[in-house]
Amino acid sequence: MKLCMIGTGYVGLVSGVCFADIGNQVVCVDKDKTKIDKLNFGVSPIYEPGLDELIKKNFLAKRLSFTTNMNKAISKSDIIFICVGTPTRKGSIKVDLSFVNKCTKEIFKYSKRKKIIVTKSTVPVGTGDEIESRKIKSTNSKNS
Numbered sequence: 842m843k844l845c846m847i848g849t850g851y852v853g854l855v856s857g858v859c860f861a862d863i864g865n866q867v868v869c870v871d872k873d874k875t876k877i878d879k880l881n882f883g884v885s886p887i888y889e890p891g892l893d894e895l896i897k898k899n900f901l902a903k904r905l906s907f908t909t910n911m912n913k914a915i916s917k918s919d920i921i922f923i924c925v926g927t928p929t930r931k932g933s934i935k936v937d938l939s940f941v942n943k944c945t946k947e948i949f950k951y952s953k954r955k956k957i958i959v960t961k962s963t964v965p966v967g968t969g970d971e972i973e974s975r976k977i978k979s980t981n982s983k984n985s
Contacts, residue, residue, distance in 0.1 A: 842865045842866070842919055843865070843866045843868075843917055843918045843919045843920070844857070844860050844865050844866065844867045844868070844918060844919070844920050844921075844922065845867075845868050845869075845870060845914045845915055845917070845920070845921045845922065845923060846860075846868070846869045846870070846922045846924055846961075847871075847911070847914070847921065847922065847923050847948075847976030848870075848871060848924035848926070848962075849869050849871040849873075849876055849877070849880065849886065849907070849921070850887070850924065850925075850926065851868075851887055851889070851960070852924040852928040852961055853869060853871075853922065853925075853961070854869060854880075854885070854886075854887060854891065854892075855889055856922065856924065856961060857869045857905065857922075858892060858895045858896055858899060858905060859895075861895075861899035861902075861904040861905040862895050862899055862904075864899070864904065865904065865930075865950075866904055867899075867904060867905050867906070868908060868913075868914045868917060868918065869905070869906070869914075870907075870908050870909065870910070870914035870915075870965055871906050871907075872909060873909075874909050875879055877907045877908060877909050880896065880907040881907050883896055883897045883900065884964060891980045897944075899982065911947050911951060912951045915947070915948055915951040915952060915956070916951055916952075916953065918956065919956065919957065920956065920957040920958075921948055921956050921957070921958050921959070921960060922959045922961045923941055923945070923948075923958065923959065923960050923961060924961045924962055925940040925941060925943075925962050926940050926962070927941060927946055927962045927963050927964055936963070936964065938964065938968065940962075941962055941964060941968065941972075943977065945958070945972050949975070957971065
């Protein structure tokens with residue numbers, strides 16, 4: 842399968858590397874060019890035992906790639922995992938979904954065919970339904 846991991850922190854990077862290691866084609870995308878450059882040289886931005894070896898193994902096997910090009914990553918993938926930060930809003934107990942919302946807008950913008958979207962970020966119950974309703978509204982407004 843062709844997978845896209847949006848975000849290369851602990852969740853996105855480790856998940857992407859593990860999916861690649863079981864034979865999937867995985868592209869990990871992040872807006873941080875320095876982080877992506879390091880990953881393309883086999884240098885992990887996080888510490889996880891055994892991760893560096895799996896990155897190098899799967900990168901060399903061409904099952905794992907890293908990019909800052911969101912359009913390319915989304916276009917080539919069948920399943921997209923949103924793995925971005927969801928910090929607590931300042932002065933509140935609510936979650937800041939701005940990074941998740943930005944990702945979904947970009948996914949809808951660059952998707953030319955149906956995709957499976959998986960929210961791997963920590964989000965409140967109902968966030969998946971909200972993402973789905975945004976896609977329906979986006980599709981309806983394009984058809985009007």
